[in-house]
Amino acid sequence: MTEDFLSSCTSGGCGAKIAASDLSSYLRALPHSQDPSLLVGFSSGDDAAVYQTAEDQAVVSTLDFFSPMVEDPYVFGTIAAANALSDVYAMGGKAIMALNVTCFPERLPKEMLGQILAGGAAKVQEAGAALAGGHSIYDHEPKYGLAVTGLVDPRKLIHNDTPETGDTLILTKALGVGIILAADRAKVGDAAATQAAIASMQRLNKYATDKFPAYQIHACTDITGFGLLAHGLEMAGTDHTLVLDTEELPILPKALDFANDYLVTAGGQRNREQIGDKVALSNVPFGLQEILFDPQTSGGLLISVATEDAADLLAAIQVDDPVARIVGLVTDREENPITLL
Structure with a gap:
């Protein structure tokens, strides 16, 4: 496998995330929804957004993508997809649908793009969810991930900051x-x-x-x-x-x-x-x-x-x-x- 796939990337995986403290002041300046059906938004720092649609059902929504951290494009696709799906699981939800988010350099062989997408599709299928499309653009570095939709009973929703003493x-x-x-x-x-x-x-x-x-x-x-x-x-x-x-x-x-x-x-x-x-x-x-x-x-x-x-x-x-x-x-x-x- 040509080294161009990985060597062209300045950073990769979740290590490329922007620090939360660097974003916090900008996020605070954004309008916060007052919709009572929005159970979890960006103000709480939780793993995914959650919107209640019925007494026993809420939609879990998340988006995650990054540049490669491994040389094999197919393996990269599987890792990026597993990472994106994880936020739904952390909320106690079940993934039902995913959309590809893809950036790809024109200079690289398009077969690599196909391998990335195939790896992601394999993980979405393993999760029991439907891959329903997505969006792609040309970019200087390859990037890939998923926008994932899940479902959860709001009465069984799990947050990231609600432990109990003695747990x-x-x-x-x-x-x-x-x-x-x-x-x-x-x-x-x-x-x-x-x-x-x-x-x-x-x-x-x-x-x-x-x-x-x-x-x-x-x-x-x-x-x-x-x-x-x-x-x-x-x-x-x-x-x-x-x-x-x-x-x-x-x-x-x-x-x-x-x-x-x-x-x-x-x-x-x-x-x-x-x-x-x-x-x-x-x-x-x-x-x-x-x-x-x-x-x-x-x-x-x-x-x-x-x-x-x-x-x-x-x-x-x-x-x-x-x-x-x-x-x-x-x-x-x-x-x-x-x-x-």
């Missing part, structure tokens, strides 16, 4: 995707580690959320470009603290080795700059700090579940996602919104 925290995928991909792109990576990261990114979070209805899920978010700590801060909100056991965190093979060798990402450093002063890191080794800040593309779910349900939920999730782990608990607000053990 147990479950993380469903291993961390370290951004660091591993950076090593691969720098030609100092490990082939087996790269393949493990790719397999993780391609994995739909659908399989974890399929288990949700039988358990008391109080909050959920998917871990993407802002890393575990920033998404954890969103979950903690103003009333709670997340206590994370760093020894229990699932980490992809070689990711910690690369981080200890100071092979870090620009996205991870942006995350550190944005939130580093909100978390006490003095007792955490540098390499592990980088794992905590590392931007995750198509990362796992961080789930806040009633403690009495945690063991059973974890066992159910591990049938399909064996790396899932219990990683901490929720307490009343302490000095810091996140405590690292």
Whole structure:
């Protein structure tokens, strides 16, 4: 496969996200809808928008796209689609329809575009949703993603910032995707580690959320470009603290080795700059700090579940996602919104 597909891109995956703090002042200036049927809009920082259409039905709507982080166009399409679908799952919804969002350089072979779209279509089909069209433009760098529509019962809607004191925290995928991909792109990576990261990114979070209805899920978010700590801060909100056991965190093979060798990402450093002063890191080794800040593309779910349900939920999730782990608990607000053990 020609290297032009990846080498032409200045950034890729969720590590290319604009920092929330850089957008917040502009978002605050936008008019906020007063429609009571809009249950979740951009003012809340949740994973997707939600609009209620009936007493027992609401539409979940999300859009996600980015430039490549892997060399194979088909694999890129599968990862981008899995990442876009994830926001619907994080809200407790079911994906029903998707539209392609595509940017593609005129100089690259159109066969690559076909492979990207085929990869995305395969993941939409796996999700049980309908691929219904989309929009494409020429651009200097390839970019791809989906606008996804889902459905959820508003009485069972899951937010990202509503944990309850005493809850147990479950993380469903291993961390370290951004660091591993950076090593691969720098030609100092490990082939087996790269393949493990790719397999993780391609994995739909659908399989974890399929288990949700039988358990008391109080909050959920998917871990993407802002890393575990920033998404954890969103979950903690103003009333709670997340206590994370760093020894229990699932980490992809070689990711910690690369981080200890100071092979870090620009996205991870942006995350550190944005939130580093909100978390006490003095007792955490540098390499592990980088794992905590590392931007995750198509990362796992961080789930806040009633403690009495945690063991059973974890066992159910591990049938399909064996790396899932219990990683901490929720307490009343302490000095810091996140405590690292």
